[in-house]
Amino acid sequence: MRSEAAVRADELHLAHHFSSLERQTDAARLGMWLFLATELLLFGGLFCAYSYYRWMFPDAWAEGSHHMSVGLGTINTFILLGSSFTVAMSIHFARVAKPKLTVLMLAISIVCGLAFMGLKGVEYADHFKHGLLPGKYLTSPDVHEPAVGMFFVLYYLTTGLHAIHVIAGLTVLSVMMVKAHRGVFTPEYYTPLDMGGLYWHLVDIIWIFLYPLLYLVV
Amino acid sequence: MEPSAARDDKHQEHSATTYIVVFVILMVLALTTYLLGEGRLSRTWALPAAMLIACIKAGLVLTFFMHLREHKGAVRVTVGLAVFFILMLIGGTISDAATRFEPSNPKGAPFGIAPLRTSKAHQTASGTNGRH
Numbered sequence: 001m002r003s004e005a006a007v008r009a010d011e012l013h014l015a016h017h018f019s020s021l022e023r024q025t026d027a028a029r030l031g032m033w034l035f036l037a038t039e040l041l042l043f044g045g046l047f048c049a050y051s052y053y054r055w056m057f058p059d060a061w062a063e064g065s066h067h068m069s070v071g072l073g074t075i076n077t078f079i080l081l082g083s084s085f086t087v088a089m090s091i092h093f094a095r096v097a098k099p100k101l102t103v104l105m106l107a108i109s110i111v112c113g114l115a116f117m118g119l120k121g122v123e124y125a126d127h128f129k130h131g132l133l134p135g136k137y138l139t140s141p142d143v144h145e146p147a148v149g150m151f152f153v154l155y156y157l158t159t160g161l162h163a164i165h166v167i168a169g170l171t172v173l174s175v176m177m178v179k180a181h182r183g184v185f186t187p188e189y190y191t192p193l194d195m196g197g198l199y200w201h202l203v204d205i206i207w208i209f210l211y212p213l214l215y216l217v218v
Numbered sequence: 219m220e221p222s223a224a225r226d227d228k229h230q231e232h233s234a235t236t237y238i239v240v241f242v243i244l245m246v247l248a249l250t251t252y253l254l255g256e257g258r259l260s261r262t263w264a265l266p267a268a269m270l271i272a273c274i275k276a277g278l279v280l281t282f283f284m285h286l287r288e289h290k291g292a293v294r295v296t297v298g299l300a301v302f303f304i305l306m307l308i309g310g311t312i313s314d315a316a317t318r319f320e321p322s323n324p325k326g327a328p329f330g331i332a333p334l335r336t337s338k339a340h341q342t343a344s345g346t347n348g349r350h
Contacts, residue, residue, distance in 0.1 A: 033293045037300035044304035051308045055315045056327040058261065074252045081248060081275075085241040088283040092234055147324075194285075201284045205276045211248075212268035216255030 009188035025191045032195045036202050039165075043206055046161065050154045050213060057147035064151030065217035067132050067140070072119050073215040077207065079119075083112035084204040087173070087197045090180070094190040099183055102193075106177040109200065113170045120163055127152075158210055165203045172196040240282045247275050 010021055018024040054061045090105035131139035134156050138149040176196045179185065185193050251271050259267060280286045286294065315323075 029289065030292050030296070033296045037296050040300040041303060044300075044307055047304065048307045048311050052311050052315055055312055056324055062261075070252070070255065074248070077248050077251075078245065081241070081244045084279060084283055085237060085244075088237050089234065092237060198284055201279050205279055208275045208279070209269075209272050212251055212255065212265075212272055216251065216264070216268055218255075218259065218261055218264045 003188075005186060006188050009186060013189050013191075021189065025194075028191050028195060032198050036198060039202055043158075043161065046154065046158050047209070047213075050158065053147070053150050053154060054217075057145070057150060060145035060147035061151055061217045063143065063145050064148040064155070065215060067127075067130075067142070067148075068155075068215045069123055069126065070215050072123050073211055076116050076119050077211045079112050079116050080204045080207050083109045083116070084201050086112065087200045090176075091190065091193055091197050094180065094185040094193055095187055097187050099180055099185065102180045102185060103177055106173055106180060110170055110173050110177065113166055113173065113200075117163065117166055117170075120159065155214055158214070162203070162206055162210060165206070169196075169200045169203045172199055236282060240278050244275055244278060247271050 006021075013024075014021050015024060018027070086105045086109040090102045090109065093099075093101040093105060127133070130142075132143075132152055133139065133149075134153040135149045138152060173196060176193050179192065251268055254264070254267055254271075280297065286297065
């Protein structure tokens with residue numbers, strides 16, 4: 001015998017072409033993972049370019065990395081890991097029917113994402129101020145290896161694309177927070193929150209690799 | 219398709235404690251990456267060490283935060299194939315870069331294989347310009 005909540009969830013969210021909410025959720029999940037795979041391959045092209053140029057210019061890569069603010073990069077790493085944790089907790093609280101805590105966890109995640117973008121903006125401003133720009137626009141007098149310009153090409157491409165994903169992720173999380181506040185998510189139905197969370201975790205995973213590749217080159 | 223009751227039971231296995239433990243491990247690993255970077259490992263070991271830690275962190279996020287542990291079949295194949303394709307892409311590119319003749323590398327690149335030594339006598343004898 002199905003619970004009243006499960007029947008109500010079916011009435012509210014089950015599309016006519018699915019036989020059950022479980023099947024609908026499984027289809028959505030597989031679709032989301034396929035989308036995330038294309039995202040991985042999008043970044044994969046940039047990681048490939050990074051690998052090639054780092055192989056060709058190891059000294060320039062080390063020099064370029066020494067111009068990075070390791071402190072800010074490390075703080076941003078902790079912030080994103082923390083936001084991933086709070087997103088996971090928001091889904092956990094949706095599963096155990098604690099909507100207020102779901103909203104709170106999402107709010108903390110959004111604050112973390114905004115803090116990440118703020119610190120990234122501070123870093124970018126500092127780079128611009130010191131002429132640490134990509135390719136032929138590199139004007140910093142402290143740079144000795146000509147190929148450092150290529151390091152900054154890859155730096156801006158990877159972190160720029162990642163920042164776009166952070167903004168998209170923040171938008172998704174904000175929508176999810178509003179939905180959670182309106183009581184849309186229940187233990188029977190929290191698929192959009194689950195999918196939004198997957199996207200945010202991907203953003204975190206990309207940064208997990210970018211951090212040592214850009215900030216800690218020796 | 220498993221019944222919803224069974225699914226709910228499985229979800230309950232994920233207590234908040236699991237997430238907290240994973241989060242603490244992730245923070246420790248991030249700190250380890252930072253300390254290793256500041257400790258200035260040799261160029262030979264710095265990148266493999268950093269990538270190993272990054273892979274462990276990504277694995278933890280995938281397994282627990284993204285619930286890959288609960289989802290088998292097509293989802294795992296999708297993730298595995300995406301990672302495999304990226305590794306093929308990077309591996310192929312690096313194997314090309316590592317086995318090029320020096321003149322084909324950009325100026326300043328330290329790696330590569332020394333150019334073939336082609337003597338004029340050899341070129342004359344073979345009747346070619348030496349680009350075998």
